[in-house]
Amino acid sequence: MLLEKMKNWFRRHMEEQMAKIDLSNISHTYNPLDPKPTYALNPFSMTWENGKRYAILGPSGCGKTTMLNIVSGLVRPSKGEILFDETPVTDLKTEDRNIAQVFQFPVIYNTMTVYDNLAFPLRCREFTKDKIEERVKAVSDTLNLSSFLNSPARKLTADQKQLISLGRGLVREDVAAVLMDEPLTVIDPDLKFRLRRNLKEINEQYKTTLVYVTHDQNEAMTFAENIIVMDQGEIVQVGLPKDLFEKPKTTFVGYFIGSPAMNIFHSTVSSDHEVKINDTTIKTNSNLGNLKDKNVKLGIRSEFIELAEKEKNNTVKIKLTRVEDFGNFKLLTGKMGNLVIKSKVEREKPIPDGELNLYFPPEKCCVYSDEKLV
Ligand code: ATP
Numbered sequence: 001m002l003l004e005k006m007k008n009w010f011r012r013h014m015e016e017q018m019a020k021i022d023l024s025n026i027s028h029t030y031n032p033l034d035p036k037p038t039y040a041l042n043p044f045s046m047t048w049e050n051g052k053r054y055a056i057l058g059p060s061g062c063g064k065t066t067m068l069n070i071v072s073g074l075v076r077p078s079k080g081e082i083l084f085d086e087t088p089v090t091d092l093k094t095e096d097r098n099i100a101q102v103f104q105f106p107v108i109y110n111t112m113t114v115y116d117n118l119a120f121p122l123r124c125r126e127f128t129k130d131k132i133e134e135r136v137k138a139v140s141d142t143l144n145l146s147s148f149l150n151s152p153a154r155k156l157t158a159d160q161k162q163l164i165s166l167g168r169g170l171v172r173e174d175v176a177a178v179l180m181d182e183p184l185t186v187i188d189p190d191l192k193f194r195l196r197r198n199l200k201e202i203n204e205q206y207k208t209t210l211v212y213v214t215h216d217q218n219e220a221m222t223f224a225e226n227i228i229v230m231d232q233g234e235i236v237q238v239g240l241p242k243d244l245f246e247k248p249k250t251t252f253v254g255y256f257i258g259s260p261a262m263n264i265f266h267s268t269v270s271s272d273h274e275v276k277i278n279d280t281t282i283k284t285n286s287n288l289g290n291l292k293d294k295n296v297k298l299g300i301r302s303e304f305i306e307l308a309e310k311e312k313n314n315t316v317k318i319k320l321t322r323v324e325d326f327g328n329f330k331l332l333t334g335k336m337g338n339l340v341i342k343s344k345v346e347r348e349k350p351i352p353d354g355e356l357n358l359y360f361p362p363e364k365c366c367v368y369s370d371e372k373l374v
Contacts, residue, residue: 019084019098019176021048021071021209026080028066040066042233043079048177051207053200055220058230059256064213067230068179071211072099084176100169102180106161108168110154114145117153118167125172139167142198159187166195170202177209184219196223217257229253245301246364251371254299260331260342263305264368267298275367278337280316284365286374297368302331304364305343308357315357316341323351332356 023046029037041063048054056064069075071082073094081090089097100121108117118136127135140146143163148156153164162183169178184192200223203210214220220227221241229237229244229252237249248254254262267275267282269291274283275298282298308315318334318341325347332343334356343358345351367374 019209020050020086021177022081022083022086023047023067023071024081024083026067026070026077026082028063028070028075028078032078039233041070041077044235045080046228046235046238048209048211051203051209052226053203053224054209054211054226054228055224056211056213056228056230057215057217057220057256059215061232062230063233064215064230065181068101068181068211068213071177072101072179073097074101098174098176100172100175100178102165102169102178102183104182104185106158106165106186108153108161108164110152112153113150114140114153114156114164115149117164118145118149118171121168121172135171135173139171142170142202143167143195159191162186163195170208173206173208175208177211179211179213181213182215183212192219193222199223217259221257229256231256247366247373248299249373251297251299251368254366254368258301258303260302262299262301262366263341264297264299265339267296269294269296269367273362277316277339280336282316282360282365283314283362284367285363286365286367288367288374291367291369291374294369296374297371299366299368300360300364302342302344304361305341306359306361307332307343307345307349307351308359311357312359314360314362316360318356318358320351320354320356334358 025043025045026041027039027043028041029039031037056067058064066075070077073092081088083089115136118139119132122132122135140149143166145163145167153161166183184195187195199210202208212223226238227241227244228235231252237244237253244253244257248257248262251264254264265277267277269288270276270281272289273286274281275296277298311317316336318336320332320334322333324331328347329344330347332345332351334341341358
């Protein structure tokens with residue numbers, strides 16, 4: 001009875017507005033009866049604000065889909081609560097949560113026309129004929145499906161079918177969120193780029209909360225305002241693309257984001273702000289007072305390392321081993337003893353043969369103790 005009341009309240013409420021989504025003390029194991037269960041998601045709490053774009057980014061098996069399915073109701077979390085606008089929905093079924101979900105592969109009705117596929121979620125909720133026409137037109141225009149509206153869905157190509165799936169997710173304006181699990185995998189790269197832009201426009205126009213799961217950093221960076229980086233069931237950083245790039249909170253984020261990965265060197269703290277890599281002292285802006293003589297790691301992006309004309313403070317001497325011309329920049333690879341260093345330089349810069357001095361700007365140096373940013 002209470003559940004029924006909650007559902008009705010929820011339906012009414014959701015017709016009026018989209019929701020803030022709270023994941024509160026969530027954790028999940030798929031083998032709860034095992035004496036030593038393994039956790040697909042370790043305990044975490046997080047809020048998805050209404051109308052924002054989020055990407056859940058991480059390598060295969062880190063728990064992205066589990067998190068999405070917990071929000072949609074396909075998986076019940078072992079612990080914790082899901083709240084939509086402060087109301088617990090953990091016990092509600094997927095169909096009662098007012099969520100649209102788009103999967104990696106198309107989920108459509110092959111026997112229906114494209115129009116009927118797109119109209120279906122609206123007809124189920126008894127929208128008026130005019131409203132249905134208006135929404136189907138808007139979504140089919142955005143997704144380039146207008147000329148196929150009267151064709152049976154089965155006659156379309158695999159990527160067009162996925163566009164229908166996406167359209168069915170986007171056609172309702174009243175959903176709490178649209179959850180997308182690697183939705184563009186089957187779509188060709190050019191169209192992918194355009195669709196990501198369209199999704200951004202849809203989000204800006206309709207203020208629909210969009211959550212996009214991907215293992216591709218470029219997809220995440222170009223789509224989302226907020227990126228949730230995951231590793232082995234942990235949320236390791238939530239932030240803007242700029243934060244993840246400039247100040248990775250863990251060495252994992254440093255490796256995972258950016259191309260090439262962040263340069264990370266074993267080093268030892270030698271003073272309040274300095275570390276030693278081999279015998280070279282590097283000044284940083286980090287406060288290292290508590291870590292004197294400790295082994296740490298120094299991280300610096302190849303984009304921030306500068307070519308120096310001569311040896312000076314904060315330069316390291318390297319033996320150049322490779323120069324790759326990428327058209328808009330050159331990527332230098334060099335060795336300092338047994339350490340490999342990569343630096344991106346402007347393509348016009350003359351590169352001397354043999355030994356080079358590379359400058360590490362102190363403000364761009366990140367120090368990691370136990371793999372975490374100091
Ligand atoms: P991918 O990018 O490969 O889809 P993911 O980051 O989405 O991976 P999940 O699918 O959430 O990760 O899986 C997280 C962990 O939970 C993995 O170790 C996976 O093997 C395990 N897992 C996922 N679904 C189940 C299930 N139904 N039963 C048992 N274990 C599962």
